[in-house]
Amino acid sequence: MTIGTVFLVGAGPGDPDLITRKGLRLLRQADVVIYDRLVPRQLLDETRPAAELINAGKAPTRHRLSQAAINALIIDRALAGLDVLRLKGGDPFVFGRGGEEALACQRCGIPVEVVPGVSSxxxxxxxxxxxxxxxxxxxxxxxxxxxxxxxxxxxxxxxxxxxxxxxxxxxxxxxxxxxxxxxxxxxxxxxxxxxxxxxxxxxxxxxxxxxxxxxxxxxxxxxxxxxxxxxxxxxxxxxxxxxxxxxxxxxxxxxxxxxxx
Ligand SMILES: C[S@@+](CC[C@H](N)C(=O)[O-])C[C@H]1O[C@@H](n2cnc3c(N)ncnc32)[C@H](O)[C@@H]1O
Missing domain, CATH: 3.30.950.10 (Tetrapyrrole methylase, C-terminal domain)
Structure with a gap:
């Protein structure tokens, strides 16, 4: 089976119009969207109806997922052949732990693309x-x-x-x-x-x-x-x-x- 790609995308700081054109295009195509607490919720309206949306800021128990759990989730979906869009507030590489997620994917042979965002x-x-x-x-x-x-x-x-x-x-x-x-x-x-x-x-x-x-x-x-x-x-x-x-x-x-x- 083909492995999916993981896109680490910056959502910008709050105004939903501040996402990049590339980020928005990828958001509209993704199979799975794993989003953080500070991501403007209006952006989720842009996802495909069939897309799986996962709030990494709130697990079913209302607790935040640990970084290890988020990494595991991203890897699991990508290894299942799905394109995963990891949507992060601001820019993924500015205090966003995007580097950790990129390294975790790389270690599993999963292709990663980074789409910078407008940092808060x-x-x-x-x-x-x-x-x-x-x-x-x-x-x-x-x-x-x-x-x-x-x-x-x-x-x-x-x-x-x-x-x-x-x-x-x-x-x-x-x-x-x-x-x-x-x-x-x-x-x-x-x-x-x-x-x-x-x-x-x-x-x-x-x-x-x-x-x-x-x-x-x-x-x-x-x-x-x-x-x-x-x-x-x-x-x-x-x-x-x-x-x-x-x-x-x-x-x-x-x-x-x-x-x-
Ligand atoms: C974990 S850091 C993530 C930063 C993010 N990657 C970026 O580039 O903007 C979270 C911190 O960013 C700042 N922040 C993010 N969005 C903000 C907003 N809309 N208004 C004020 N501060 C914000 C706050 O200091 C918050 O505690």
């Missing part, structure tokens, strides 16, 4: 009106995970580098992360923003400074998924680049609000 790392700041670089203000940006406070990130080097800092998966740890950045020498009045459910009808943005952003986000009950941006570019939002939240009529209200099941 830059798209969510863009929807909040925050350019990550701006001439004379910021000429670099660094994307870090807020998950690994201990050894994952060298905060001193980060503070030295300058430019804009984008933190994914960091809401719960925000007080610790901002403390680390302050201790590493970043000024307390450095502008900062946290954007929740970016590029969706539920987008909310809070702004402040490195000193007070963790307390403000806590007061405003900001929850994941959210992205934190630290750097002078945050000021540009308040200077008038906040296009999405000021759309009139607010087109984004037309999209159904996503839920975390």
């Amino acid at each position: 790392a830059f798209a969510v700041p863009a929807y909040a009106g925050i350019p990550l670089t701006q001439r004379h203000i910021s000429s670099a940006f660094t994307v870090i995970t807020g998950h690994e406070i201990g050894d994952g990130v060298n905060y001193a080097a980060l503070a030295d580098l300058g430019g804009t800092i984008v933190i994914l998966m960091g809401v719960k740890q925000l007080p610790k992360i901002t403390d680390k950045l302050l201790l590493s020498g970043l000024a307390g009045d450095t502008p900062a923003a946290v954007i929740e459910w970016g590029a969706t009808a539920r987008q909310r943005t809070v702004t402040g400074t490195l000193q007070d952003i963790a307390a403000t986000a806590h007061e405003r009950a900001i929850r994941q998924p959210a992205i934190t941006v630290v750097g002078e570019v945050v000021r540009l939002r308040d200077e008038g680049v906040a296009w999405f939240e000021s759309l009139s009529p607010p087109l984004h209200r037309l999209w159904p609000a996503p839920t975390l099941e």
Whole structure:
């Protein structure tokens, strides 16, 4: 029997129109679609009626499938001759564990194709009106995970580098992360923003400074998924680049609000 192909496809960060043409074409053809929690649900309407849809973010027991279980599922379906589309939020290779899934398939001789996606790392700041670089203000940006406070990130080097800092998966740890950045020498009045459910009808943005952003986000009950941006570019939002939240009529209200099941 022929082995199926596994397509690791980025769905984009929330607005269903941000998937690539290639991703959408493959989604419409797939035999099996295994999708993650943060994938815009409207995209599932694009699948074939006969396609098998599997929510990797919620097993029948309402628990998330482990990475090993997801790998096993992908491999099982592909070895059965089915084309599997693994739909991931944002880009599959940016904090998406796409690399692990690609390696697991490769070890079993399953062909893999990767379709990059629009990562939340830059798209969510863009929807909040925050350019990550701006001439004379910021000429670099660094994307870090807020998950690994201990050894994952060298905060001193980060503070030295300058430019804009984008933190994914960091809401719960925000007080610790901002403390680390302050201790590493970043000024307390450095502008900062946290954007929740970016590029969706539920987008909310809070702004402040490195000193007070963790307390403000806590007061405003900001929850994941959210992205934190630290750097002078945050000021540009308040200077008038906040296009999405000021759309009139607010087109984004037309999209159904996503839920975390
Ligand atoms: C496991 S990472 C996956 C990142 C994804 N592969 C990408 O390229 O966007 C999940 C984190 O991405 C961020 N994120 C993803 N979608 C988001 C959204 N619509 N609004 C705000 N943050 C988002 C949050 O920090 C969340 O905790």
